[in-house]
Amino acid sequence: MAAGDAESSLELSLTGSGALPGALPPARSRIFKIIVIGDSNVGKTCLTYRFCAGRFPQRTEATIGVDFRERAVTIDGEHIKIQLWDTAGQERFRKSMVQHYYRNVHAVVFVYDMTNIASFHSLPSWIEECKQHLLANDIPRILVGNKCDLRSAIQVPTDLAQKFADTHSMPLFETSAKNPNDNDHVEAIFMTLAHKLKSHKPLMLSQPPDHDEIHIKPEPKPITSCWC
């Protein structure tokens, strides 16, 4: 698919309470908040990093609370910002943050690890969490099986995942944050979602929560071309 032009990216961590250090977007920029959820170790941090930084991170640690990654793209001539909320998979690192994840969310990405059937079997509980937070039915949801590069270790067959996706009316993508040449490209997955949001949510504007402190970390410039 045709991806928008990447313009810039930013990585933010939510770590406590305080004031915003001037990281707000220009007033007229539309921002789409997309939360990425799923079991610990499925690759949520790597997927969001791949999309926003254009590469696989050398090393990751379990996410605590949430990390924001943002990328500005141009779709049909309009500049928009895609704000990915890379959530913690471990219960102890997420429980105090959960209500923030779901506030004013525009789309949800459910991730499982194709080499770990338990992460696939956890999906109903992630869907249930969304329900408990009263997520509107028209909020787009997609299902992503990650680590398809580990071919000999696959435990979740595509037809099983596809059945689950169909049951829950979600599109399924199988991908690898590590190897961009495998199956669906991470780039294309998020851009597909961005296109959908752009056409369906014309008036949405959002910003990071104003009562939390956000630390800006340096982020490499993303790649500007599509891998397609």
Ligand SMILES: Nc1nc2c(ncn2[C@@H]2O[C@H](COP(=O)(O)OP(=O)(O)OP(=O)(O)O)[C@@H](O)[C@H]2O)c(=O)[nH]1
């Ligand atoms: N082979 C392979 N390894 C991957 C891929 N994506 C992530 N990993 C590895 O999987 C491990 C977990 O990745 P993370 O992105 O930290 O997982 P997470 O879902 O963010 O985990 P939490 O922050 O604890 O919720 C790391 O060792 C990654 O290097 C992939 O596409 N292929």
Ligand SMILES: [Mg+2]
């Ligand atoms: Mg993580």
